[in-house]
Amino acid sequence: MTDTKKTRVLIIGSGPAGYTAAIYAGRAMLEPVLVEGDHPGGQLTTTTDVENWPGLISAQGPEMMEDMRAHAEAMGTEIITERIESLELGERPFRALGASGCVYEADAVILATGARARWLGLPSEERLKGYGVSACATCDGFFFRDQEVVVVGGGNTAVEEALYMSSIASKVTLVNRGDALKAEMVLQERLFKTPGIEVIWNHETDEIVGEEAVEGVRLRHSKTGEITEVPAGAVFIAIGHLPASELVSEDVETHHGGYVVTKPGSTATSIPGLFAAGDVTDHQYRQAITSAGMGCMAALEAERFLAS
Structure with a gap:
């Protein structure tokens, strides 16, 4: 029998955008579920020294991501280490299929799958x-x-x-x-x-x-x-980046080689209840601090969407 896990907010991805979204969604008592993917922590785990994160003169990228993960868990996020293989967005609740066979049902989804450098x-x-x-x-x-x-x-x-x-x-x-x-x-x-x-x-x-x-x-x-x-x-x-937008590329508008299009000043996509944050939508800045900011925006917008 297939396991089904239901949640109000499903966060896919575990970089600064995903973890920050989880922190805010957890604080909003939404009891979010975050699925980390194959590379927990994202691109920042391959950066040894970080000197452009406000308040930290110098930090190690992997340690920063471990701290963000722990923070998200402390705020009530359930974190699951597996890969989402498909995402059905035709009707709500949305359905995501994990590599383990588990089906995740969610009223809102925050896509924070990031991008990969070529x-x-x-x-x-x-x-x-x-x-x-x-x-x-x-x-x-x-x-x-x-x-x-x-x-x-x-x-x-x-x-x-x-x-x-x-x-x-x-x-x-x-x-x-x-x-x-x-x-x-x-x-x-x-x-x-x-x-x-x-x-x-x-x-x-x-x-x-x-x-x-x-x-x-x-x-x-x-x-x-x-x-x-x-x-x-x-x-x-510097031969380009590949946004990890495969899960939604056939359902939402993309540009600049696959980056998810969001509404101006928002993380909302063309599908109500689906939000995109971080490098999967950001072809311009691609910084940890901007990704975290978008993760915050996505969680706040998801909260308002669910309340309405």
């Missing part, structure tokens, strides 16, 4: 994540001030990362696999006018060099195959 897929990249390999210059760039760094990519994200690092690093090398950038022209103009940034064209990242930390990047010319090594204390992979 990676190159190199073994050295995986090994050196947190030791000079990052997908977020805004998060980690400060730790590499006055060092030479490499940014990989050619779109808006890559150019924005390079511009951001230009005021922190001693030199920024932007590696683009083609002979033209895909970024908006206004960003390209800023890039080419900014001192301290060098663009290397027609090269792909062949290897990230370093044993215990990044020491450089080995590049391969996309046409000739010639190998070039660039010294660097950090490499920022």
